[in-house]
Amino acid sequence: MVSGPTGAPAGSSARRSRRRRRREANGIEGVVRIDRRTKDLIHRLRPGEIAVIDHEDIDRVSAEGLVERGVAAVVNARASITGRYPNSGPSVLVRSGIPLIDRAGAEALDAVTEGQRVQVRGSEVFRDGEVVAKGVLLDGEELDRQLAVAHGRIGEEIDEFVRNTMDYLSRERELFLGGFGVPETRTRFQDRHALVVVRGYDYKRDLQILRGYVSDVKPVIVAVDGAADALIEEGLKPDIIIGDMDSVSTAALTGGAEVIVHAYPDGRAPGLDRVRGLGVDPHVFASGGTSEDIALLLAYERGADLIVAVGSHANLVEFLDKGRGGMASTFLVRLKVGPKLVDAKGVNRLYRPTVRRRDLLLLVGAALATWIMVASISPPVRLFFKQLWLRVQNFF
Numbered sequence: 303m304v305s306g307p308t309g310a311p312a313g314s315s316a317r318r319s320r321r322r323r324r325r326e327a328n329g330i331e332g333v334v335r336i337d338r339r340t341k342d343l344i345h346r347l348r349p350g351e352i353a354v355i356d357h358e359d360i361d362r363v364s365a366e367g368l369v370e371r372g373v374a375a376v377v378n379a380r381a382s383i384t385g386r387y388p389n390s391g392p393s394v395l396v397r398s399g400i401p402l403i404d405r406a407g408a409e410a411l412d413a414v415t416e417g418q419r420v421q422v423r424g425s426e427v428f429r430d431g432e433v434v435a436k437g438v439l440l441d442g443e444e445l446d447r448q449l450a451v452a453h454g455r456i457g458e459e460i461d462e463f464v465r466n467t468m469d470y471l472s473r474e475r476e477l478f479l480g481g482f483g484v485p486e487t488r489t490r491f492q493d494r495h496a497l498v499v500v501r502g503y504d505y506k507r508d509l510q511i512l513r514g515y516v517s518d519v520k521p522v523i524v525a526v527d528g529a530a531d532a533l534i535e536e537g538l539k540p541d542i543i544i545g546d547m548d549s550v551s552t553a554a555l556t557g558g559a560e561v562i563v564h565a566y567p568d569g570r571a572p573g574l575d576r577v578r579g580l581g582v583d584p585h586v587f588a589s590g591g592t593s594e595d596i597a598l599l600l601a602y603e604r605g606a607d608l609i610v611a612v613g614s615h616a617n618l619v620e621f622l623d624k625g626r627g628g629m630a631s632t633f634l635v636r637l638k639v640g641p642k643l644v645d646a647k648g649v650n651r652l653y654r655p656t657v658r659r660r661d662l663l664l665l666v667g668a669a670l671a672t673w674i675m676v677a678s679i680s681p682p683v684r685l686f687f688k689q690l691w692l693r694v695q696n697f698f
Contacts, residue, residue, distance in 0.1 A: 329423035330401065332374045336416045340364040341528075341549060347371040352420060356411060359384050360391030362620075363502050369394060375401040375422045379410045382440060387459045387622040388452040396445050403427070406437035459622060463630065470630035473567070473590060484596075484603040485585040489541045489560050495521035495608045496601035499529040499540075500594045501549075503620060505613025508646035509536050512612065521610065524601060526593050529613065530554040544600065545593040547573030556580055562600070564593045591631030602639040609639060612646045 330352070337343035338356040341364060347353060349372030357364065358380040368376060382392045382404045395402045403425055410427070413434040414420055421428040427435040438444070497516065499505065509532070516523070516538060525533050527545030531554050534540075543550060544562040555561060555577060561584040565571035569588055577584045589596045594614060601609045636643065 329421045329428070330375050331419060331421045334414050334416060334418050334420050336411060336414070338411070341367070344368060344371055345549075347373055350374050352377065352422060354379070354410060354414065356380055356408070357382070359386060359389045360395070362390045362394055365391035365394035369398045369400065373400060375403070377403045377406050377410055377422070377427055377435060377437065379406050379408050381405050383445075383448045383452060385448065385452045385455055387456050388449050388619065389622070390619065392440055392445055393449070396440060396442055402440040403435075403437040404440040406435045410435035410437070463622075463633075467630040467633055470590065471634060483588055484600055485562060485587055487542065487560055487562075487585065487600070487604060489522055491522055491601055491604035491606045493605065493607055495519050495610060496524060496606035497521040497610045497612065498524045498526065498594075498597045498601060498614070499533055500526045500597075500611070500613040501529040501532055502594075502613035505529065505532060506536075508612040509533070509538070512610070512646055515610075521608075522601070522606065524597050525550075525554075525559070526597050530557075530559065542600075544587065544597045545573070546571075547576055552580060555582055561585070562587050564589065564596060566590070589631075591635065595631045595635040598635050598639050598643065602642060606642065609643045610646055611643060614645070 332350050332352045333348075334352050334354055335343055335347050336354040337346070340353075340355050340357045340360070343353060343355060344364070344367040347368070351373060352375045353368060353373045354377045356379045360378070360382045376395060382402060383389060392402060392404075401422060403422065406427070414427070414429055418429060420434070425437055425439040426433050440448075497512070499509070513536075515521075522542070523533065523538060523540045524542045524544060525540035527543075527547065528549035530540045530543045530550050534554060534557070539557070540554070540559045542560045542562060543554065544564065546564045547555070547561075561577055561582050563571045563574050563577055563584045563586050565574070565586050565588040567588055567590045569586075571586055571588075574584065574586065587596050587600070589599075591599075598609060598611070598614075
């Protein structure tokens with residue numbers, strides 16, 4: 303098969319172009335779902351629906367969630383790429399063949415009501431034949447142009463990153479350097495591995511990779527917010543759920559895991575009332591960092607031998623995807639826990655369950671012993687082997 307420069311079949315880009323032209327001519331009709339928080343909207347979306355969002359610099363995780371839910375089109379009130387850094391979310395949507403109307407304005411959120419049927423044609427949104435919102439259709443050519451500009455400006459963002467990191471360190475010095483404020487837990491970490499799962503980059507694939515590791519090593523499983531539900535879907539049970547509790551189900555919270563509510567540095571914890579209302583008595587962990595970061599700190603300060611991160615942020619663009627308020631804490635936390643921290647993909651390379659020759663011989667020996675025992679106590683089996691022996695004698 304002839305492939306194009308990206309390794310895809312040479313005709314695939316042409317087919318996508320033809321489908322896009324047909325969509326632009328005929329339009330896409332579907333039910334509207336609206337939310338200012340994309341991660342909340344994703345849970346409500348159904349295949350074929352049109353998402354109206356208010357998301358500046360769409361990150362890769364959000365875009366992959368929209369694609370996974372089968373969204374038909376995305377209308378973004380804000381700039382999907384501001385040029386601050388080369389975020390990969392818009393590329394995920396456009397390369398998946400999903401029309402992305404960019405910069406539709408705040409009025410796009412109020413122009414339609416959730417559940418209404420609308421039609422998307424080109425860069426416009428119609429309801430009952432009337433244009434109710436209009437933006438810029440972010441196609442491949444425009445996307446490449448904006449990403450090129452963003453790549454050229456990344457130095458400015460790195461400067462801001464350095465300033466943000468120093469500011470965070472001055473505010474969170476006690477937690478970062480001394481581990482003050484890390485709660486005691488019933489779950490024992492000392493001398494054990496800890497598996498910290500975030501609903502982030504490639505987390506589902508990482509969990510599949512680690513099934514053998516989890517079965518053999520039995521690490522402490524720490525779920526960050528909605529990752530608790532992802533673990534349960536994979537047949538795994540979290541030992542600890544940590545986060546602000548805005549994206550984890552009631553079933554997961556009441557499933558027996560130890561719960562730690564992430565609070566602001568001033569002690570406010572928006573998720574605390576919800577957890578207590580479910581009859582769960584949680585710990586509270588106050589920090590200006592992200593829930594992912596305090597989960598790593600918890601495992602480190604409580605004495606885990608090794609911390610395996612699933613779906614976590616690891617490179618510069620992923621840090622920037624978190625926004626300036628979160629990337630500094632993640633960077634510093636990774637510096638602190640670094641000697642004990644490995645990425646799930648690294649575990650896949652280091653840990654490969656194997657069958658030892660001795661175990662194989664024992665298995666074969668046990669099977670033979672079982673057959674001999676069955677033959678010695680079962681009259682039909684004894685008769686079978688006696689007849690077989692007589693036929694061998696007659697043959698010779």
